[in-house]
Amino acid sequence: MSKLNIDQQTIKELFTNKKADFLIPDYQRPYAWDENECQTLWDDIFAFAFPNDNYSEFDSENDEYFLGPIVTFKNDDNKQEIIDGQQRLTTLMLLLRAFYSYFGNMQDENSKKTAEAIGKCIWKTDEFGTANKNKLKIDSEVSTDDDKEQFLSILKSGEVEASQKSKYAQNYRFFLDRIEEFLKKYPTYFAYLPNRIMNNCILLPIEAESQDTALRIFSTLNDRGKPLSDTDIFKAQFYKYYSDKGQKEEFIRRWRDLEAICEEIFSSATGSPMDELFTRYMYFERAKQGNKNTTTEALRKFYEHDKYKLLKNDQILDNLESLALFWKKVELQDDSFSEDVLKLLSVLHYAPNGMWTYLLSVYYMANKNDADELDNENLIAFLNKITAFVWAYAVIRPGVNALRTPAYPEMIKIVNGESVEFADYKFEKHVVKNAFDNYVFTNGRPITKSMLAWWCYQDKDQKLIPIDTVLEIEHIFSRKRQDNEKLLKYKNSLESLGNKALLEKTINIRASDYRFEDKKKYYMGYVTDSGKNKPATGIIELRKMAASKDDYLEQDIINRKAFIIDEFIKYLETNGLLID
Structure with missing residues (x-):
């Protein structure tokens, strides 16, 4: 049985351990947290550390806030290779570095002690316990992350340039802003929040004996707010x-x-x-x-x-x-x-x-x-x-x-x-015909657009429509015309397959509420009074219809529906999908 070393620790205990030397390996995904996750983390931690906005209601001896697991294994270079938890670990490092940036000019004893404690979380220490700002306790080798150097630079210097747009830079700025707001509101108790984060926020480090074991654990855990994809x-x-x-x-x-x-x-x-x-x-x-x-x-x-x-x-x-x-x-x-x-x-x-x-x-x-x-x-x-x-x-x-x-x-x-x-699943002709005759092809049903796309390309003159063209369902006899003129006798005619066609969105917006005699120019294309060319639709059937008809009425809808269905049944037959 694989051995696991599991012992819940505070952030301070985990990060200040002499053996703490974290590596985000090259096969990991890039850092993905954004401001929403950081806002949630900040709100949760603040509500925990300052209950009811009151620093005195916090019980430093007993209160704990669980931040989740960190799964690692010790690689051949004696580094703690992070298999799961890199998102939260990276974010906590950015948060602590943002706090550290505010303690540089503070001379009171609590601030000095807090800054020293934070420093030992971020940087490795020498034999006298002094933080060496040239040696970070975390490194990133993520192969697909072009911005990882910004992360390491921020931790080392505490500085971020306005031109830097990475998630590391954005989240670091976010924490700087939240900390500044907090400092203005609670100047006397400023040091309490980072101390409570370090001393009372709990992580569950799971150190596996091998990469295989760590990967098995990795396959069952989620990063906070960022579920692992398969x-x-x-x-x-x-x-x-x-x-x-x-x-x-x-x-x-x-x-x-x-x-x-x-x-x-x-x-x-x-x-x-x-x-x-x-x-x-x-x-x-x-x-x-x-x-x-x-x-x-x-x-x-x-x-x-x-x-x-x-x-x-x-x-x-x-x-x-x-x-x-x-x-x-x-x-x-x-x-x-x-x-x-x-x-x-x-x-x-x-x-x-x-x-x-x-x-x-x-x-x-x-x-x-x-x-x-x-x-x-x-x-x-x-x-x-x-x-x-x-x-x-x-x-x-x-x-x-x-x-x-x-x-x-x-x-x-x-x-x-x-x-x-x-x-074993061929169709009987009469079953298909009855099903299609009685089916209500509303716009909300995916098969409606599917049938219209198929029908569009049954015309041999139809050119290929670019895949990025946004096509919508056009009512050839418009709803508004029916509301105004009440010419359609059968209630299903408006939503009939015979009354619908695909049409480019830009043209459909202009043509949707017009009478057919007015729609014709949108189908055919025209020149505006100012001389601007409005191109014709790429749907050949509508252009042919506009060129050959003066109006489009209920009998046209009935005839076209019957024709589409008959042609689809022939299509099934041609493809050997009908049985006698």
């Missing part, structure tokens, strides 16, 4: 693997590049953008395992099997890099794809759920050649197939979770070199 854990595992191979520097470079790509193309409501990459890749590995279970394991749980065995081989990082670059090309509409592929990817960009990204990730990993390219014709067939299936399934059986049942077996077929057929 990829923080994965990074540590990769780091150890490549360090053992003597490739630490190469790994750091590659990981940093991978992070930059993910930051550019992925967003994540929880965790980090890198988590999204690992999620998409997970489905490939999951499919190779033949796993069609509709209950998907959490990301970290999946990768931690057999002590993260999956991450401990050279091919995985290569695969992750390849997959990230593929999705970067997708997001940037890279011209290495054909025009037809880019149009299909543009449609999928508006998919009613994210399952297509997993299907496409598995397809890419299973079918890419040595140059990380896909066969164009096969890719077109695959994209058409999943578009048709996902769209129909979203109307007939709504919900992304419902889509897992048919999608997971297809992923297994993909990695086994079989074609995607959805053989």
Whole structure:
């Protein structure tokens, strides 16, 4: 059993220990706390140290405030390598340094003693116990943190330049401002607050006997206010693997590049953008395992099997890099794809759920050649197939979770070199028609925009719309016109698929409330009285409609809806997704 050295300590006890020599290693993430976290820390500590704004209500013998754990292990250089807790440790150092800056000109005995105590927390001491301001008790080697030198400079000098915009500089200024306000309000009791922080705020240092043990603890703990992402854990595992191979520097470079790509193309409501990459890749590995279970394991749980065995081989990082670059090309509409592929990817960009990204990730990993390219014709067939299936399934059986049942077996077929057929989940024609005829395509339903994007590109004259174009749903017969004229007899006509199209946001703002005869010029483009050119919409169908119609009324809505649905049913049939 691994041994742990656990003994709760005050900040002063931990920081002034002669053996205290902290290192934030290069595989750690950059410092991430901002003013919100610092404000919370300051408010909490102040409320603890000055209960009810009264210094005398504090019990220095018994009152304690727990700040959380610090997980370390002693590395080969005899330094305490920080595995968890670097955010709070860094912030506490900045806070103490800010306090120290205010004691320089104070001559009373309490202030001198407090300054001396703070100094011993920040700097190493000589054999006489005197702080050596050239030797900090903490160092940072974080490979992806370009601002770490500012942190070390602030601790050494207590100075920060106005031009410095790092989180270290911003948070240090924040603490200086809060301390100045505190000093003005409590000049007589100024020394009490830093002393109570040092003597009564508790940390739980957990010193593991090895990096492996520390990493296991690290995988179960959170930094205060900054939860560890799953990829923080994965990074540590990769780091150890490549360090053992003597490739630490190469790994750091590659990981940093991978992070930059993910930051550019992925967003994540929880965790980090890198988590999204690992999620998409997970489905490939999951499919190779033949796993069609509709209950998907959490990301970290999946990768931690057999002590993260999956991450401990050279091919995985290569695969992750390849997959990230593929999705970067997708997001940037890279011209290495054909025009037809880019149009299909543009449609999928508006998919009613994210399952297509997993299907496409598995397809890419299973079918890419040595140059990380896909066969164009096969890719077109695959994209058409999943578009048709996902769209129909979203109307007939709504919900992304419902889509897992048919999608997971297809992923297994993909990695086994079989074609995607959805053989057990094909649709009956009359079921599809009834479902689409009766479905209310409100703007709030994702499938509405999805269908309109698909329909937009059914026109062979439609050019590729840049991915950064903001498209909104346009009511061709406007709501305001119906409010004023009451021309539509059927209550569902306004929200009918036949009355909607995609339209650029800038044009939609101008055209939304007009009669069709007025909308036409916005669809077609026009020149203002001042001679300014207002470009036409990039949606070809609307331009053709404006050129051929004088008005757009209820029968037009009915006819267009029927036509869209009929064409989608033909699309399903073409892709082999209908049964008799």
